[in-house]
Amino acid sequence: MMMETKRAPIVPIAAYKSPLQGIQLIEASAGTGKTWTLSALFARLIVEKKQSVDQILAITFTKAAAAELRDRIRRRLVELHSHLDENSVKSEDYQPDEFCLYMGERYGNSSQRQQAKDLLHSAIVNFDQATITTINGFCQGVLVEQALASGMPLESELISDLSPLIHDIIYDYCRQQWRQAESLLVNYFLTHDEFSVGELAKFVTTMLSQSQAVIKKDSFDVSISAAIFRKTQRVFYDTQAMWQQQETTIRTLFADHPAILSRYSAYLESRFEKVNQAFAANVLAVLDSKTIDALQWFSRETLDEKRSAASVKKDVYFPAHPFFDYIQELIAAVEKCKNQLSYHAKAFQYELVQHTKKTLLERLYAQQAQSFDMQIKGLANALSLPDTGVVLAQNLRERYPTALVDEFQDTDNYQYDILKHVYIQPEARQCALFLVGDPKQAIYRFRGADVYTYLNAYKDVAPHNRHHLAQNQRSVSPLIGALNRFFQLSPNAFKQESISYQAVSVGSREHAPLIDLRESIDSNYQPLRLWYLPTPRSEDDKPKVSKGQCSAWTVTVIVHEIVRLLTGAAQKKVCLGERSIEGKDIVILVRSHFEAESFRKALAIVGIKTAMQSRNKVFSTDEAADMARVLAAFADPHNEGKVRAVLASRLCGTSVSHFMAWQADTKEWTKRLVRFQAYHQLWQQRGFIVAWRDFLAQEQVIPRLAHLPQGERVMTNFLHLADLLHEEYRQRVGMHQLCDWFAAQRQEPQESENAELRLESDENLVKIMTIHQSKGLEFPIVFVPSLWSPSSSKKGVPFYHQEEASTFDLSVSLSPEIKQQVKDEILREDLRLGYVALTRASQRCYLLWCPLNSKDKDVTITVEQSALGHWLPQGELSIMQLAQHAPNEIGVQAVTDQVLSGLPAMTKAEIPLSVLTPPFIARGYRLTSFSSLNHSTKAHHQAQDESIEIKDDEGKPLFIDHEEDSAFARFNFAGKTVLAKNVGNCLHKIFEHADFTQPVSEWHENITKQLKAYGIIATWQAEVIQWLSEVMVAPLSPTLTLQQLGRDKTLRELDFHLPLTRFYPPTLMECLREHGLIIPDLAAQNITGFMKGSIDLVFEHQGQYFIADYKSNHLGHQLSDYQHDRLHTAMANNGYQLQAALYALALHRWLSQRLHHYQFEQHFGGVFYLFLRGMNGQGNQGVYSWRPTHELLNALNRIVGEH
Template sequence: QDTDPVQYEIFRTLFADADRCLFLIGDPKQAIYSFRGADVFAYMDAARHIPERFTLGTNYRSEPALIHAVNTIFETRPDPFVYPEIAFEGVIPPEHSESQPLSLDGRPLPPLVIWFVPSDAAGTNTAAKNRKTSARMAKSAAKPLIRRAVGAEISHLLSFGTAGRVLVGGSPLRAGDLAVLLRSNREASEMKETLAGLGIPAVLYSTASVFDSREALQTERLLRAIATPHDERLLRAALVTDLLGYTSDDLMGMTADAVDGEQGLPDLGHYARLWSDQGFIRMFRQCMLDQGIRTRLVAFPDGERRLTNILHLAEILHQETVDRQLGMVELLRWLVEQRNPDTRTAAEQQLRLESDDDAVQLVTIHKSKGLQYPVVFCPFLWESSNDSRKDQALLFHDATDAGRLTLDLGAASAERQAHEALAARETLAENVRLLYVALTRAQKHCTMVWGCFNQADTAALAYLFHHRGSSTSLQLVDETSGSFQPLGDAAVWEQLHDIEARASGSITLRQLPSAPAPRTSLPETADESLSARSFQGSIERHWRVSSFSAITSRKPPSGEWPDRDETVGTVRPTDDILDVEGEKEAVADIFRFPQGARPGTLLHDILEHLEFTSPDRDPRATATLVSGKLSDYGFEPHWRDTLCNMLTRLVRVPLAGAGTTFTLAQIPMADRLNELEFFLPLERLNPDRLHQAFASCPGTPPRSWAAWLERLGMLDFTPVHGFLRGFIDLVFSYQNRFYLVDWKSNHLGHRLDDYSPNALAETMVREYYLLQYHLYVVALDRYLAARLPGYCYEDHFGGVHYIFLRGLPPDSGPPCGVFHDRPAKTLIASLASTLLGKEVPEPLFP
């Protein structure tokens, strides 16, 4: 029921043959995810073409009386779910089921309670005093009233549970046994505030983003003050956040330039130095420790929520710093972008759950699907089904066009009215399904709320309880409103009383409780004498997920080779580079391009999104891509032409193939895999075994093989067992052969000669890139063998190209900037055997 038409069409095509069997399992009554693309009409279309159906008619979740109550509510109409294709069939409890209802002092409590809210319950609606009128209570008045009633009821239940008077399943009721189901995150947050005021612990299961939280704003203010320590305005803004805890009175007596006897503003400058020297996360943890942020936050009523958000934000910022090598300014810019929903680029960072130990669960109905709770409150199941505006686009299924999904951006007046009616009908149907999901989450008891609320005349409860017309009318929502609008409190109460009578005691109708709630005192946890268990097991200390970088992290000094490569995170000035005679200005420009991890990440990002045919065929598209990426990574726009020139050279440089040459400009996007991630299983690997695998099978080029074996013999790393993880920059196919590409932004020198074949061969040995690509070839070989029918290494693998982006030649220039190799099959087999710890099975090397 949560599929869309495209997904269903895929399955219908795959299983179209009569000899193929396809089981479709779903419950259309629980199709509630239209906001993210699910389409219950796809289910209805599928159901029309399925010859056999089987129904699960037994409910194993809920008490028998509660099952009967829910059946009664949805049997008030012959077509409760609006569309005839979604029929309601009442379920039954399992035979010989043992009933353990929610009980008070040994007496069962009603399984389903409907609280009725009179129109004058808030004391602000004078017209409602005559209960035969159709006066309505405003939602703004009703919701606080209902929240207080729910809070009071939960408080009473928990007090009785603490005293052992209220039992659920034979055990005293605890806070963790209760759930309040809401329509939105905002309703959940407001309910949590109400419960917090009564001393009731509650945990909010929210789909909101952590970037929308108060803590994200305060973290931004703190980081701004740290990054700009001499700006008094930013410093004062950070000090009055809840993180640092200063008040306006505290700041009144502080000055930036304190003299003898005066109290100065705190100095955060040392955190900027720590950030610069040791990274963001070291700085942030030290700041939390020094400033007592953890202790300060947990002192708030919602302190656990606040601390969870801060720790979550710190983790996200640290990960972004590592992944993109961002400095202070770039990280702050990124945080500002994420806090703005219009510029947010990160994947949705959902609020993490704070500790849910023995706390009332606050959950949106969408989030609750598939879950269950002993006691459930559903206070706000009366959302309007007719909320479209004249200027709002309408999405609906057009009954006159075979139910096709249609978007109305502004049709003619008569059509618009018909489309609004269709869209409202679909909204009403989904509201009924949301009601069904909410009521069926309860195991023992459920409390719901209804009354003459303003703008609730088209709600699902209005349709189920008070509309007696046909559901097939295209004007169903307006007719529902017409049935409910004339009713006053007395008439609504009478119709609810009829439903109560049909439920045979499983539904109880009550007035909204108005008794004040006592502040809840939860039982204190008894002090326990704790002792640590003695660990008797063994820990495999060599098992881990490793990588090429980890294996070579302790590589020896370079010896006679000059170390021209930058280390991660450093940027060396290049303004003093002189133009080289005979080379164009563009070449010198690319030599001047900043060095380090962040520039390298930028170039990789550009190449991942570059259409290789663009630099020649559509230079404007290439320029747009480069400009956008420069801005994203905080580089000056004047580098655009330099990088565009480099990309033009890149796609034109000749690459060696199987008996031929070709260029990247011949490779379409459809024949590429960018950033191919792999996990290669590793048996116990150590330097000696690695060296032996290479020594037993000489490779190419032979002129550097002896030097390579000598260099490899100097490598030292801790033995590793587990997985080798890596990312292959690019895999592409050309003439039915597959090639591996690695982009290198290393600065080897200021002349093209520094990127000559001999120079690159030395670099490949010195930096252990020969080891890197041999490991990558083993991984790619396994990938192709698992996915390509009839795969053969010699026939299908074309080779390796390491492309040094700063050293690419002009069209008529000397060969430079590209290292190519195609390892022998025997060497790759030897390496695979070493890595896997066994003989490599067919068809890895057929």
């Protein structure tokens, strides 16, 4: 661990008077005027150093902060110029601040004053040349201006959002690695959420954000993994078989020992049920700790312990059976397996990070593109070169002899290296570098900020060049005093000797008083309110108080107090100066979006509107689900189900009675369908946004949503989604592409600020936001509800600082010392976060404390582990001591049910339940299909399709991009401009309505109709007739062609629904693989409901029944590309063997119900997959045939569920 020394306090001075050369560090505290000081220094540099605005570099860390800094600096120049100009007209109440007074005294001489005014006037006139920007903007500008000296490309595209690239890299890597890995390891990855592409992308992004951090990992013996995995699987299947064969015997054994088992009989059946569940699934199920715990009860070792505990005679034993020994062996094998899997998982994460770093750079270079990080690292590296780096640094010093860096605590090593190479050099004696920041507010490590960079820079600055901003302009005097007392109560307030709290004094800013006539006079002078839940009395030393109980208490207390304040304001009894307080004066600072939602709902119940500022993505909202329905209905208005889904949503609010009326009155229903067809036409002709606006007007959406309790939030989300769709539409004109893009965003939202939830409005609303979002902001009244809750050390990758280096630790198990360092690092971040929260208020701050003491997965969580626990280590005793130290500034109150009962009653608003909780059917019960089953793994693990081409659900390119060749029209059917999905649908429809026994030349009307319906030009008709004529005579077997099948021998588009009860797809996958089929990995999930499907063609031939499925997949430009080996590959790659098995099961069940005396061997013919582009009537190319065994179909019956 890095050794720290307690630093000496910085002597507070007016930092704006600091020297204008050398390295100056200005350490701020919350509310002490960093921006004010920077603006004053900028003005002094103009006047005293006679620097032009384009010679001063001002850097901050966000675009919003840069815009504010630019505005504040310009205003400062204008104010100072006006102050120095004796002829300028000033208002009657003009009061110059201390900086203007200081500069007025310094430039009292008329000639000096005139020169200062001239310099300021020039700066104001030329202010648009000032470089006031973000660190990214600065680096980008340097790399353009100094391209030759920096060695960077002259032209490159800047990519601000790397998440799509990172998703692609991760998906490709997973596919490559998992394709060759042991099946058990692959299934482990596929069934753990942290290894989905989305979660892996978050993990990698976090690791890349701390690019200079060291990543530690274990080394382990990979060679033994395969043997361990195979043994675990063998032992599992042996034990599973034993249970399936001996379950009745084992149950009887226990039932025959009632004297021994009397104390366990109450829950013995539930334990048997858990064993059943474990062995109904696959080996992955027993890797779950809960399942292992359930099986452990039946191990020989545990049963022997139970026998002893039962206090029975020594000659009476628990039942004996080999199954108990099997369980014992299984548990031992699983423990070894889990341990080895953990090593593989950590190693995979490590290698993934290294691979992503390398591949990301390669792809960006290949695209002639750069990221923000690349620019920063590129400039830092360029400056570090011995020759060209010296020249570049000199060029920058000449260009910017002075640099002002705001929010320096949010920098990182690369950024600081840039500044050091330019300004902390012997050649830079005449230059100036001002580093302004507050390490107590370093809360953005997740974005790459590193407080240790600030602490190292602190050491680089001479003590006499360290300055402290000590006047708090934000808060009223009693609140400043209260916070001084609070933070000075702890000798090491931030658990870090190198970060200390220095008391601040009251600034010169005047504040309107907060008057609360509903309280006693004394209470008004207690701006820091510390409210606590008394520890319940109990015989235990530490009675259990759960996090849920604490959270519920904080919500109740805060809602009551907000009701009291706003009720008083309505009566003009709670005022801020001469005006009543308003909702916008109040903010609740939360730790999570879940906590924010709890407060929003509670305040909605009492009729108080809120505005939530959130970093959640709008694509994750209920409104996004509704918008997806709108897109589907606009794109396919002939699909009545999709139209009904929109009409039944909150957007249209159609009732059941209306639907029933429309069913009776077809004219009214037709009107609705016509309306949606009009939206479709508008989208095609004028764009999505026009169709959307017409929909809002025609369906009267906005007035309907406005009446919902959270109507403003809902409307904001819908309009936000429409804006995002419009922006994307401008890049992707196609209707289906836009629908696909929206579906992908809902599945794996990209990291974009544009997609973050927008604030509802600037109306007078109580605000709810996270502490991170509140940094830099000020509010009259602040509630801080949850600093009693510690952050979990189990979330994210263990992080700590050791030997001057930040470290991510991917070890499987951490030493006690490292665990403590990780906990300390988390607590330090929590303490800094708490400081930010407590310093947002200008008038009053409410701080809540709870005696948290509970267990979460065998880990005890207490208030002592939290920020408040550190500041108030003795709990209620510390609270009392704090109140005694500052009775006039800190108000302490125990808030119990009795206290709450004395507060104003909260009146519940009449809120429909459907508004609070959208109608919901459990996800486990649903209608699934081959497509959703086949794509369950893809939906879980890939951000986009496998190849560079955009593909449809069957893996076919959405655009067929091949040169036309009349000799091979089948390979180019429909050309480049028609969606392949439409090509496939067109061919299916032709076959569905065709009479196979007629010559294809007589299908003219059918073909014409379908070509037109699917947007394919009529000139393709002749080629289609020629092609399909060859398909009809192509041999499916030596004695069978499609042309032989009369209508009475066929069923077209046979729909089926297979009932499912706790269907577990991986079990199906393993069964099919055991029977020699190549099946994609299926996601682990229990499904109850129905599996639907539609078989293109079922036909009878010579007393046997067959399935035929038409495929329009493009496998190549030659007929040889459709030979059996290529078809076999296509069947495997697209999951069609899974589809064929499900279709075979459906037909098997259908025949067993419809055909008297059905016998599988006699009546079930087989399955044909007809790859139409390869069928030319002269051989069996293009035809894939398969016949399942009776044994396989019986096994599938058991897995899917008996019918």
